[in-house]
Amino acid sequence: MASHRTENVNEICHDDSAAPVKAQTIDELHSLQKEKSAPNSPRIKQKAGDGLFTSAILDQEDRQKQQLKSISASLASLTRERGPKVVKGDPSTKKPESPKAAISHRPSDEQAIKYEKGSFITSSGALATLSGAKTGRSPKDKRVVKDKSTEDDLWWGKGSPNIEMDEHTFTVNRERAVDYLNSLDKVYVNDQFLNWDPEHQIKVRIVSARAYHSLFMHNMCIRPTAEELENFGTPDFTIYNAGQFPCNRYTHYMTSSTSIDINLSRKEMVILGTQYAGEMKKGLFGLMHYLMPKRQILSLHSGCNMGKDGDVALFFGLSGTGKTTLSTDQNRYLIGDDEHCWSENGVSNIEGDCYAKCIDLSKEREPEIFNAIKFGTVLENVVFDEHAREVDYTDKSVTENTRAAYPIEYIPNAKIPCVSPHPKNVILLSCDAFGVLPPVSKLNLGQTMYHFISGYTALVAGTVEGVKEPTATFSACFGAAFIMLHPTKYAAMLAEKMQQYGATAWLVNTGWSGGSYGSGSRIKLPYTRKVIDAIHSGSLLNASYTKTEVFGLEIPNEVEGVPSEILHPMNPWSDKQSYKDTLLKLAGLFKKNFDVFANYSIGKDSSLTEEILAAGPIF
Ligand SMILES: Nc1ncnc2c1ncn2[C@@H]1O[C@H](COP(=O)(O)OP(=O)(O)O)[C@@H](O)[C@H]1O
Ligand SMILES: C=C(OP(=O)(O)O)C(=O)O
Ligand SMILES: [Ca+2]
C-alpha cells in the first residue's frame, strides 16, 4: 500500500494552508506547548524586598537542591539517619535505578490517569476519580496528641472532637506512613500556603501517594508563585497522606484500620486507611482553629462574599447547609466558600479553592459551579457515561457526597486576593429536617451566640461515613469536628467582633418546610436566594417582624420574591398539631444539647452569658 508517511517518523506533516510551525520534531512541538510558568494563585504582585522575596540571593540550582533536601528530610524515618534521595519529576521518564521522584508544584491530571485506576477526564475536561472505600470523613478515627503543651489548651472530653492519643502511638503511625511512602517509586509533594492575609500565612507541605490527592491540595491551598516555591524553606506543618495503607488496628488507641492523627507539637498530621480528600482539608482547618485564636484571630467555618458596595456577609453552616451554594452568587464577589479568618484586618479566606457538593447539580440552578467543572477541577466519586463521558450528577451509586474541587478563580466573580473588610451580616445556615424553623429570622446577640454554640442542622447523608438520611445534629460553632479549643472561646470572640463592627445576625433554614423530612419538602433554592438578597440589600432590616413561640425568633412578615405564607413555619403544615409536637421535640433536643454549656461563662462579664441562656427555647 502506498503511504504518504515520510521516512522520519518524528517529522511533522505540514498542512500547507497554515503558517508553518517552527518545530521540526514532535519533541520540539511539545516544547512549544510547555507552560511558560506553572499556575499559581493569581495575586497582586508584592513589592520586591517584601517578606517572602528577601532571601532570593541563592541561585536557582542551589534553591532546587535545598528544596529536594528539605523534601528528603520530611521523608526521613525517625529511626534511620537520613531521608531517601529524591529527584524532581516523573519517575517514568527516569532510569529504573533512579531514586524516589518527588513531583512538586503542578501535579498533572495525566499522572492520575496514568497511574490510578478509575481516573478519567470527563466531557468538560475535569478529572473524575474515586476516593476508594471512604467517601466521607471519619471523625471517630481522628486522634490528637495530648502532651504537655496541648493538655491545657485544647478541648478534651465529652462532646470534644479531639480524641486523645499519646506521642508514642503517633510516632508508630508516622513511621508506618513514612515507610509506606518510601516504599513507593514516587511521591507527590505540594508546598503551599494557607490564609490570604499575608501577615498570618501558614506554609504547609503535603506528601501523598496519589496524584489525585496532590491535585486536590494544589487546588485547595493557595498556590505559590514559582519564586515563592523556590524560597519556600521549611514548612510550618506537614501532612503525610498514606491513605491507601491501613493503620494497624492492634495499635493502642486505634479502633479501626483508619486513623487521622494530628500532632501539634511536631506540626505534623498522618493519614492512614482513608483516601477521602476532605480529611486533608479539614485536618488543616483544625490546625488553623488552633493557631489563629492564639493570635486573637477568629477562625470560621463559613463562606464569605461581598457586594459591589463592599458589604460583606459570612455564611456559617455545617456540611450541606449551603455555604458553597449561597456564597457563590452572580451579583457578588466571592471571597471563599468554606474557611475564613476574621482578624482586625477584616476577613481572609484560608483556602484557594471551592469544594462543592455536586449531587443533583444543574446548570440552570447553579451555573457558576457547573461551569467551574472543567480542566483542572477534581470530581470525586461521580458517575459518568463511558463513551460520551457526560457526568450524571443525579447518580448516587458511589455516594451522595459527590464533590467538585476547583481553584477559586474558576468562579468568574471571585475576588483575588481573597480578603474583605469586616462583615455587615452574619448568616447562620441550618438545614432543619424537622421543618419547624422559619426560612429566615433576625437574631439578637444572645440568640446569635445560643445558635452559634448549638450549631444545629440535619446532617445530610454522605459527608460523614455511615449517615444515610438527614439526622438532627448539634455541632458547636457549626463545625465541632474541626475546632480545637472549647466552643465558648470561639463564641466569645465572635460576640466581641460582631459588637465591635456592628454586624447583624440571621438564622436561615435551608432545610424542610411544610413538614419534616419525608412529608414536607426542602425550601426551594430560589426562595432562599431571595431571602439572602433581602439580607444583603438591607431591606430585611427594615421589615416588620412577628415573634415565634418557643424559640422566640423574629420573623419578617414579608420578603420580596418569597410567598408570605411560608415565612411562618406553621402555615405550610397541613397538620398544625403535628407542627406543634415537632416544634416541642426539636426544642427539647436544643435544651438537652445546651445543658453541657450552661456552666460556662462567655465574655468579660456575666451579662452576655445570661443573655445567651435566656435565648434558648421557652416551653
Ligand atoms: N434552599 C436551599 N438552600 C441552599 N442549598 C440548597 C437548597 N436546596 C437545595 N440545596 C442544595 O443543598 C446543597 C448545599 O450544599 P453546599 O452549598 O455544598 O453546602 P456546604 O458548602 O455548606 O457544605 C447543594 O447541593 C444545593 O444545591
Ligand atoms: C468537606 C466538608 O465540608 P463542607 O461540606 O462544609 O465543604 C466535610 O465536612 O468533609
Ligand atoms: Ca465545610
Ligand SMILES: [Mn+2]
Ligand atoms: Mn462547602
